Amino acid sequence: MSDQRVAVVSGGSRGIGRAVARTLAAQGHAVVVGYQGSASAAAEAVQEITAAGGRAIPARADVADEAAVAAMFDAAQEAFGGVDVVVNAAGRLSLSPIADLDLDDLDALHRTNIRGTFVMAREAARRVRDGGAIVTFSTSVVGLQLPNYGAYVASKGAVEAMTLVLARELRGRDITVNAVAPGPTATDLFLDGKDEATIERLAKQPPLERLGTPEDIAEVVAFLASRAGHWVNGQVVRANGGIV
Numbered sequence: 001m002s003d004q005r006v007a008v009v010s011g012g013s014r015g016i017g018r019a020v021a022r023t024l025a026a027q028g029h030a031v032v033v034g035y036q037g038s039a040s041a042a043a044e045a046v047q048e049i050t051a052a053g054g055r056a057i058p059a060r061a062d063v064a065d066e067a068a069v070a071a072m073f074d075a076a077q078e079a080f081g082g083v084d085v086v087v088n089a090a091g092r093l094s095l096s097p098i099a100d101l102d103l104d105d106l107d108a109l110h111r112t113n114i115r116g117t118f119v120m121a122r123e124a125a126r127r128v129r130d131g132g133a134i135v136t137f138s139t140s141v142v143g144l145q146l147p148n149y150g151a152y153v154a155s156k157g158a159v160e161a162m163t164l165v166l167a168r169e170l171r172g173r174d175i176t177v178n179a180v181a182p183g184p185t186a187t188d189l190f191l192d193g194k195d196e197a198t199i200e201r202l203a204k205q206p207p208l209e210r211l212g213t214p215e216d217i218a219e220v221v222a223f224l225a226s227r228a229g230h231w232v233n234g235q236v237v238r239a240n241g242g243i244v
Helices: 015-026 039-051 066-080 103-127 150-169 196-203 214-225
Strands: 006-010 030-035 056-060 085-088 133-137 176-182 236-239
Touching: 006 015, 006 066, 006 103, 015 030, 015 039, 015 085, 015 214, 030 039, 030 066, 039 056, 056 066, 066 103, 085 103, 085 214, 103 133, 103 150, 133 150, 133 214, 150 176, 150 236, 176 214, 214 236
Parallel strands: 006 030, 006 085, 030 056, 085 133, 133 176, 176 236
Antiparallel strands: none
């Protein structure tokens, strides 16, 4: 059996998740590219990895569906022999003042961001081999408390809490559990619907005076997934260029 480390990355077909899948593959992981919507985008992500000499397969899974998530982990086991790293980059964003929020949107946010993270974390806790890593995704807006992000922040605050609890529950397993909380990052999800003035204003917020890139966030995830980052455990890493 190969001693290559194996990563499962949900939301791996686009944005930050795709950059994470690509970066982990470049650092030697075999990667399961999890996706829900676009099979063609997932196939492109896999092709990027294999063209660069890596190993990857796609796996469709709604992260809130426990049977689909279990099947994605089964695919990792069958293709690559096990799972060492789990990154839950799948997420949903909905913006509205709290007073005006459609509760159907709140339920959809909670289904993907809270239940989805919980289902992925539960399966990871059962499957990740000793010495592995689990990485969830929060947002720096939890600390910034920006208007219109109330429902999104509520869901991501829950992600942070469950992440820190899981880190402590896995005592003795040599498995790290951390959350990465990006600031404004130039992804389609973030840029959608924003005018140039808004984007420029957000880009000026951090002292580095630019938006983050998916690759910036992917490098943080890759560090947490590596043996070099293994002493970082039970933490929320605010990857935002220094916004306060």
